[in-house]
Amino acid sequence: MSELPAGLAVLPVAGLPEFSPGDDLAGAIAAAAPWLADGDVVVVTSKVVSKVEGRLVRVPPGADREAVRLRAVEDEAVRVVARRGSLAIVQTRQGWVVAAAGIDASNVGRDALVLLPEDGDASARRLRARLRDLLGVDVAVVVSDTFGRTWREGLTDVAVGSAGITALTDHRGAVDAFGNRLETTRTAVVDELASAADLVKGKLAGVPVAVVRGLAVERPEQEADHGTRPLVRLPDDDLFPYGARDLVAARQPGAELVPRAGDLAVVAEAFRIASAALPEFPVVLRYGGEEDGVVDVHLSDAVSTTTALNLGALLGAAIVQLHAEGWTTRWEPVGTPGGSSLMGRLWLGSPAA
Numbered sequence: 171m172s173e174l175p176a177g178l179a180v181l182p183v184a185g186l187p188e189f190s191p192g193d194d195l196a197g198a199i200a201a202a203a204p205w206l207a208d209g210d211v212v213v214v215t216s217k218v219v220s221k222v223e224g225r226l227v228r229v230p231p232g233a234d235r236e237a238v239r240l241r242a243v244e245d246e247a248v249r250v251v252a253r254r255g256s257l258a259i260v261q262t263r264q265g266w267v268v269a270a271a272g273i274d275a276s277n278v279g280r281d282a283l284v285l286l287p288e289d290g291d292a293s294a295r296r297l298r299a300r301l302r303d304l305l306g307v308d309v310a311v312v313v314s315d316t317f318g319r320t321w322r323e324g325l326t327d328v329a330v331g332s333a334g335i336t337a338l339t340d341h342r343g344a345v346d347a348f349g350n351r352l353e354t355t356r357t358a359v360v361d362e363l364a365s366a367a368d369l370v371k372g373k374l375a376g377v378p379v380a381v382v383r384g385l386a387v388e389r390p391e392q393e394a395d396h397g398t399r400p401l402v403r404l405p406d407d408d409l410f411p412y413g414a415r416d417l418v419a420a421r422q423p424g425a426e427l428v429p430r431a432g433d434l435a436v437v438a439e440a441f442r443i444a445s446a447a448l449p450e451f452p453v454v455l456r457y458g459g460e461e462d463g464v465v466d467v468h469l470s471d472a473v474s475t476t477t478a479l480n481l482g483a484l485l486g487a488a489i490v491q492l493h494a495e496g497w498t499t500r501w502e503p504v505g506t507p508g509g510s511s512l513m514g515r516l517w518l519g520s521p522a523a
Contacts, residue, residue, distance in 0.1 A: 176384070182370040183379040191224040196300035199379055206301065208308045211387060213367035215378040216315040216330050217274060219293045220284050227273070227283040239273060239283055246271035246285060251411070262286060265402035266330065268317050276373075287313060290331020291397025298333045310334035310387055314364035316373075320410075327368040329360035329398050336388040338400045358401060359387065411494065427498055427519035429463030436495060437465050437488070437518060444487035453481065454511070463519040468511040481513060492518060 185202045189195060195218060199206075206212070220226070227242045229235050240256060247260035251267055261267050264286060272286040287293045294311040301309055313331030318324075329337065341355040367380035390396070405411065438455055454468040467485065471477050489499050498521050503514040 178366070178382060178384040180366050180370050181381045181383060182375075182377045183381060184377060186218075186378060189218045189221045189378075191222060191226070193222045195219065195222045196297050196304060199297075200301060200304040203379075203381065204305065206305055206307050206309060206381065207383070209383070209386070210307070211310045211312060211335065211363055211382040211385065212297070212301065213312045213314050213364055213371075213380050213382060214294075214297065215371060216272075216287055216290065216313050217277060217284050218378040219287045219290070219297075219313055219331070221278075223287060223293065225285040225287060226278075227285060229281050229283065231281075235275070235280065235283075239270070239275060242273050242283055242285070243271045246273065264288075264290065264330065265399075266317075267403075268315075272315055272317075272330070277376075286315060286330060290329075291333065291399065292331075294331040294333035294397065295395075308334070310389070312360050312363050312367070314367065316368075327361075327364040329358075329364045329401065332360045332397050333395060334389060335360060335363075336390050337396070337398050339388060360398060361401070405496075426522035427463055427500065427517055428522050429519045430497070433463050433497075433518050434465060436497065437492065437516060440488040440491040440495070441484065443491050444484050448480075448484055448487060453484065463517055465516045465518070467513050467516055469513055470511065473511075473513075478513075485516075489516075 183199060183203045186198055187193075189198075195214070199212065199214075227238060229238050236256075243258055243260065246262055247258070248263050249261040250258055251261060252259040257269065258271075259267065259269055260271050262271050266272065266286070274284040278284050290313040294313050298309060298311040301307060301311075311331075311333045312329050312335070314327040315330045316325045317328050319326060337358065337360045339357040339359050341352045341357065344352050344355075346352065363382050363385070366382055370380050371377045434455070441453060441455065452470045454470050456466045456468065467481075469477055469481060485501065489501065492499050497518050500517040501514055502517065504510070504512055
């Protein structure tokens with residue numbers, strides 16, 4: 171078991187100016203905190219990093235600032251996770267899932283909006299190297315931003331960039347004091363540091379930088395310093411890739427689809443899951459002729475208004491499930507079956523390029 175630190179100090183860096191594009195952020199920090207020492211962790215609010223790097227969206231005179239902000243959210247998003255009114259939870263190109271793409275309208279003039287840094291890890295590496303040059307100190311750097319938290323009210327600061335520190339401390343395989351082997355425990359150290367630093371930076375005090383001192387952080391080799399990339403949850407591990415209200419609205423039928431392997435198995439599983447949520451209703455699935463990516467859906471009961479409505483509910487739930495699994499679909503009803511059990515064809519695959 172690792173030893174606990176004797177104590178930690180979280181120190182605000184006061185006296186920093188208002189920053190603009192092109193300013194020397196590292197130079198300002200070095201001038202305001204010449205007392206920086208080896209082993210310190212310098213936590214810098216992403217907003218000042220973005221300002222000096224020019225990551226701003228200008229609001230033209232007379233323009234609707236909120237409309238400009240909403241357009242910027244769409245531009246920065248690579249995927250909409252959930253939407254309610256004007257609020258959008260999106261995945262950014264950096265990999266973060268965050269409200270409004272992390273775009274900030276506070277602590278900046280009315281003529282601008284602040285985007286997240288293009289690459290927070292690269293920003294942290296540059297700042298760390300520059301502080302070494304200016305002060306001769308070996309510090310770690312964390313770039314922080316304020317995020318909401320799933321299923322919890324309130325905001326907290328998390329890391330969106332880091333350098334000179336291992337982002338995740340992996341405790342898997344260790345044994346606790348009671349003999350239990352840890353199976354899943356990985357601690358997001360850089361997030362904890364970001365939150366601790368915010369206690370002295372605050373949201374309205376105009377202190378964008380703080381220093382955490384006294385923590386023996388794990389330092390990766392330079393070539394193995396992956397910054398905050400290990401914090402990004404990969405799609406295969408994401409149990410909640412969509413908001414509950416948004417899965418249906420986000421689905422777009424595919425006009426042209428490229429077949430993918432495993433289509434029959436996945437559509438059978440989708441119907442099984444749909445059946446679990448609805449009254450049991452039997453259907454029969456068969457490959458549609460010689461083409462891949464086509465599944466014929468047959469009724470096993472006589473066609474009636476009731477069976478048609480039941481099939482529609484079941485089919486809708488199955489299509490939503492397929493969309494959640496990353497499949498694109500297209501449903502083609504056959505019209506009036508005229509005695510046939512075939513109700514329609516479900517095409518599934520990937521969108522044609």
